[in-house]
Amino acid sequence: MSNPSKPKAVQPIVYFIGLTAALAGLLFGLDIGVISGAQIYIQKDFGINDQMIEYIVSALLWGAVFGALVSGFLSNRFGRRKTLLFSAALFTVGSVICAVAPTPHFLIGARFILGIAVGVASFTAPLYLAEIAPQSVRGALISMYQLMITIGILIAFMSDTFFSSNVDAGVLTGVPEHLNQMANTETRFLHTWLSNVFDTTRNHEVWRWMLGVIAFPAILMGIGVLFLPESPRWLFLNGLKEHAVGVFKRLHLDDAEIEAEVQQIQDSVKIPQKGLQLFLQNSNFRRAVWLGVGLQIVQQLTGINVIMYYAPRIFDMAGFASVTQQMWGTVIVGVTNVLATFIAIAFVDRLGRKPIMYAGFVVMGASLLAVGTIFNMMGQGTPDPSLGYAAAFALLLFIVGFAMSAGPIIWVLCSEIYPLSGRDFGITCSTGTNWIANAIVGMTFLTLVNGFGSGNTFLLYGGMNVIFIVIFLLFVPETKGVSLEKIESNLLSGLPLSKIGK
Numbered sequence: 283m284s285n286p287s288k289p290k291a292v293q294p295i296v297y298f299i300g301l302t303a304a305l306a307g308l309l310f311g312l313d314i315g316v317i318s319g320a321q322i323y324i325q326k327d328f329g330i331n332d333q334m335i336e337y338i339v340s341a342l343l344w345g346a347v348f349g350a351l352v353s354g355f356l357s358n359r360f361g362r363r364k365t366l367l368f369s370a371a372l373f374t375v376g377s378v379i380c381a382v383a384p385t386p387h388f389l390i391g392a393r394f395i396l397g398i399a400v401g402v403a404s405f406t407a408p409l410y411l412a413e414i415a416p417q418s419v420r421g422a423l424i425s426m427y428q429l430m431i432t433i434g435i436l437i438a439f440m441s442d443t444f445f446s447s448n449v450d451a452g453v454l455t456g457v458p459e460h461l462n463q464m465a466n467t468e469t470r471f472l473h474t475w476l477s478n479v480f481d482t483t484r485n486h487e488v489w490r491w492m493l494g495v496i497a498f499p500a501i502l503m504g505i506g507v508l509f510l511p512e513s514p515r516w517l518f519l520n521g522l523k524e525h526a527v528g529v530f531k532r533l534h535l536d537d538a539e540i541e542a543e544v545q546q547i548q549d550s551v552k553i554p555q556k557g558l559q560l561f562l563q564n565s566n567f568r569r570a571v572w573l574g575v576g577l578q579i580v581q582q583l584t585g586i587n588v589i590m591y592y593a594p595r596i597f598d599m600a601g602f603a604s605v606t607q608q609m610w611g612t613v614i615v616g617v618t619n620v621l622a623t624f625i626a627i628a629f630v631d632r633l634g635r636k637p638i639m640y641a642g643f644v645v646m647g648a649s650l651l652a653v654g655t656i657f658n659m660m661g662q663g664t665p666d667p668s669l670g671y672a673a674a675f676a677l678l679l680f681i682v683g684f685a686m687s688a689g690p691i692i693w694v695l696c697s698e699i700y701p702l703s704g705r706d707f708g709i710t711c712s713t714g715t716n717w718i719a720n721a722i723v724g725m726t727f728l729t730l731v732n733g734f735g736s737g738n739t740f741l742l743y744g745g746m747n748v749i750f751i752v753i754f755l756l757f758v759p760e761t762k763g764v765s766l767e768k769i770e771s772n773l774l775s776g777l778p779l780s781k782i783g784k
Contacts, residue, residue: 295532299414300426305499306366306407307427309373311434312441313342313396315616318593319442319609323489328386331730337589341390343721345397346404351711354407354706362410362513365402370507372399373500381494398585401717413515414529428690432623435590436616441495443609445488519546557707566774573757573779574696574712580750581692582719584646585743586684588727589615589677595728596677599657599736610676618678622685630633634762635691636754640686643751649680650744657735658737697762699782701770739778759783 328334349369357365375395383389408427410418514526526547530540560567589596591616594608602608629638656673667771700708730739761769761783772782 289482289637296415298506299510300411302503302510303366303407303411304430305503305506306369307430308401308434308437309370309496309503310400310403311431311436312438312499313373313377313400314431315435315438315590316442316492316496317342317393318591318612318697319439319446320489320492321592322388322485322594322608323492324386324444327487327489330386333384336725336728337390338386338393339680340721341393341723342397343717343724345394345399346401347397347714347717347721349398349401349403350717351401351710352398354401354710356402356480357406357409357516361516362406362413363507363510365406366410366510367504367507369399369402369406370500371503372402372706374394374497374504377494377497377500381490381497383490405713410513413513414511428693429620429623432616432620432685433652436613437607437619438496439593439612439616442492443613445474445491446605514543515547518544530767557704557710560701560704561707564774566776567701567708569779570699570704570773571708571711572703574708575715577692577695577758578712578716578752579719580753581688582723583717583743583746583777584684584688584750585650585680585723585740586749587720587723588630588691588743589681591724592727596736597674599731600673600677601660601667602674614678615681618681619685622682623690624691625682625686626735629686634760635695635760636760639687639691639754639758640751642683642691643747645683646680646688647744647747647751649676649683650740650747652676652744654678654737654739654741654744656737658735658739661735662739678716695758698769699759699764700775701774702766756780 317339321339324330324338325332325335353365356368360368372395376392376399379392379395380389383392411427493755511529511532512525514529517523517526517529523544527544530543561571593612595606597608597611602611626638653673653676656669656676660669660673696709696712727739730742734742757779759769759780759782764783771783772784773779777784
């Protein structure tokens, strides 16, 4: 006899949908992480200063701000599937343009295009998964998307290390042979330009391969999206109920499951989104929006993306002089980031949000204060190799602290604190704030280091983590085990923000 309580097998198409959407997270991570190793060669090739490097790093982040702001309109107007296809096209085009950029300003423009793709994907892919995945695997698929971002960062670090080591070994050598045969007047300019692009051992142009290779997973994502069904919820909202039911049937849901999904969609669309109106009229909702905005600023000011964007430079500050050492140090950062993320996944619903955040702030604050102190000691006398290893160890501890706390849990909190009728508005505000703060951090780190010194810069970030403990004590609620409806009721009744999770 069959066991009626046995979970229904998940169909292969569900895994295909999850894998394809997860490629958006992978590309997100790749484009965030790849610039860390590439900037060394970009700076040497173009002969540019640190300020221009900051512009190149942050261009993607400002593009992501724009992409996140327009993604709601795009996904509502054209559908989730077409919007994902659009982001895949931008990923591909942006990567190719980065690879052939003839000037730093051209590269900045290409990185901005990639940023739009990142912003669109960061909004649309989780939304699509939430709307199409069967309830039994919905949480797992969305978590996989978030995990793929960290994996993408790691792969970017490993890719940079691979290309860097091949340049050192003289493997990537020059323009393809058939291009050398181009000699007529009409093609001489193109030949010269392509020679410069492909000549990776001359002028350190390996960065073109580092940035351009991302086009391949972007193309793969685009091909996969062509075979994805549209979101049933979007179809339903646009009067295409039969098409929505057809998608559920394609997912091999039975009649009872389809009826439950359709009923859930009908119930959700009965609650109109009136976020801007609510923000203007309701002071309690404004409190939640400002809390979400503040949480995203806190996440970025922990200093995480200082390390993600400038890890090789930081390892150089720690005394690791060779590019190979700096690159492998960056890879270890990426591995630590991926593995430590599982700590949050395992304990966020057991221990609660705030205890994990307190532990994270203590670890992050102590780690960066240690890094700052060590760098100041190294700057005052003869460098001691053991100090460099101590600084590297402290950096890895910081990564553990962030990945187990502020990385995932800030996003969890921002998904829980908004009333349902204003959730889209609130999440748009907090997501946009995240990218703006991210961009500001990316375009100011080297300026701070050059102006205040590397040690004092890390002391500054370490001190902010200590301040964030106080902010969480005073303003942030514990939402573990509390329904979204209860949180909404507490918020709108006027309870202090720190109490709305009661």
